[in-house]
Amino acid sequence: MKHRIVFLPGNVETAVPHGTLVSDAAKQAGVWIDSPCGGNGTCKKCAVLLTCSGRTERVLACQTRIEADCSVSPLQTEILRPLEEGSARTVPLAPYPAADYSRELACMAAFDLGTTTIVCYLLDAKSGEQIAVGGMQNPQSAYGADVIARANYALTGGQPKALQACIIEALNSLLLQTLGTCNREPGDVSLITLVGNTVMHHLLLGYPLEQLVRSPYAPYRVERQVLPAAQLGLCADCALLLAPLVGGFVGADTIACLSATAFDAKTEPTLLIDIGTNGEMALTNGTRMVCCSTAAGPAFEGANISCGMRAVSGAIDRVWLEQNRLRYSVIGGGEPFGLCGSGLIDLCALLSNLNVIDESGRFNPEENISGESGRFDEDAPLGNRIFTLENGMKAFLISDSGQRLALTQKDVRELQLGKAAIRAGIEVLLQTLSLSAEQVRETLLAGAFGNHLSPQSLCDIGLLPRALLHGVRSIGNAAGEGAKLYAKNFELFEASEALARNTDFIELALSHSFTDYYVDAMAFPREELREEL
């Protein structure tokens, strides 16, 4: 017996035998579903909405078998949240002069090519106004979650061009899809701009990667470029503007953030952090700009966290205490399904502040530990929610209504690795410019989830020095904003070259103090002990 299965929003249809996994049906239909754990049911990244006979359920595609005709839609994603008001700089509309903007529906496409996510913005060529935006997961994830794994695949996987083909296909498909939402076609695209990290940039252009993945991690080519888009295989016949790179681990996406925030015009000490898998950051003292990249890992994107998920519907995005009770908000409402980066940071901050997690990051053994099953009592002290998992590991029960959600000891350790890497990067940059955290006037948080992160929680877990607290400002997806600005104003694109060349890259692995800062930053801050450190 076969069942009919429809994948939304594209209405892609296929028929599969009774009992087929949703993930296998998706593969058959050519629909891509993220599954970094390889179908073990542990990472929860393949969560989808499954609708059968009028009933909709949230399920894991890799664990759910199809037993009737049904439709599958992706969880509503928040990656496209608009920038907060006032974050973007304004530039006059003066795009690349050698392009043709005469068509009635002429538009410009700006891509932010991220390791995990690709976003495409469409701007009206005559007004510069944004007319559409589309996003998708980067399908290269199938070849590895991080840039090193992908570079390694390209070098040793036997198909060096597979990743290039994969990304070009994805860019085309996203462009067509986004054009479709505003009734435009590829012929209307007059200009494309693209920003991405160095590995994404090199994979897109098919550049050699050997020297990029071994010390001294030097890019093949760093300069900005103007290329015919069709030459790369893109479906629009126009110019493609590629922003410049700084070095091996700081790419055009960071430069785009710097352009979008007019970082080179800052006269006071300013810090910019793009919190993501690669955790790039830049610091200026008003005259000199330095930058670095930290291996923060994917914890903030929900990966490697047992109950982690991306910031999509069903994710707990904020956690707080109200009259001694644990409270949280769920994206899209309803029962929680997992914890996204901001929820993870809030929860760990809260547990550390209440000493349920001790300074070293251990669940405090002095707290009452309930039996194996864990006890869920709204009014009990939070320490009572610590229980022992079957494998002997301690865990904190977040919610027991609907699906059981717990934060394990290992989850806390993953958070510690990520936050320590970013904090150590900040400390090394401050040291390089002989600045103290107190002197920094403004801290700009970029990144798709930068808007949701609580500055207080970031300081409470020690990801940011507490002295930065009052100057923290979330600026949203500044890399995407930069890509749009490059489309609108060619002079800004031209100036990005100088910005890239005037920003000094600091290799953290070569910094003698990095390890000390890194280990220091593993701990959760305790104010009374601060002075002794």
Add this chain to the structure above:
Amino acid sequence: MASIQDISAAIETGKVKIIQELVLESVKDGFDPMEILNSGMIRAMENIGERFSRGEAFVPEMLISARTMKKGVETLKPYLAGSGANTLGQVVIGTVSGDIHDIGKNLVAMMLESAGFEVIDLGIDVSAERFIQSISENESVRIVALSTLLTTTMPAMRRIVEELNQLETRGRFRVMVGGAPITEEFARSIGADGYTADAASAASMAKSFAV
């Protein structure tokens, strides 16, 4: 009065702020410095290593404990002089060429030093030539230890081990490898003598090779 158990507990829980005081107190109370080192500190790191192997402890604890241990060893060092430390021979250690990450390598170096080896740390981005040169310059090298963090530099590790295996002097030292992407299987396939998953077990293995 501080006991050896207190020192052990302080290292296991990463109490870097009190370790110095505990060590000085226990020396004043008449404990043998070698006993403090072996039963207090190294034992504690071994415990963490075992917990790490069982999946109960994680990298942050290893690092926090190692730093506590480092501070403890520094405090204890003046009292260890002449009591027979560093008798197990020399270890040449380094991060392989193409890789500049050394947090794990430094952790292993520290454990080996505490275990009684004289550690010759060649640092990062170390070529086969530099390993070989160091082996020829140092008569009592018993262990050569190679580290890498990146999957992309695993081939470099393979090449270095191949070159080491062709040395005439290969019989007098053992080759140990480690690092995040390394597995027992990979270690065997490239012709290394040993692999361990963590710094504490690396020290125990090195000791077993040296005696």
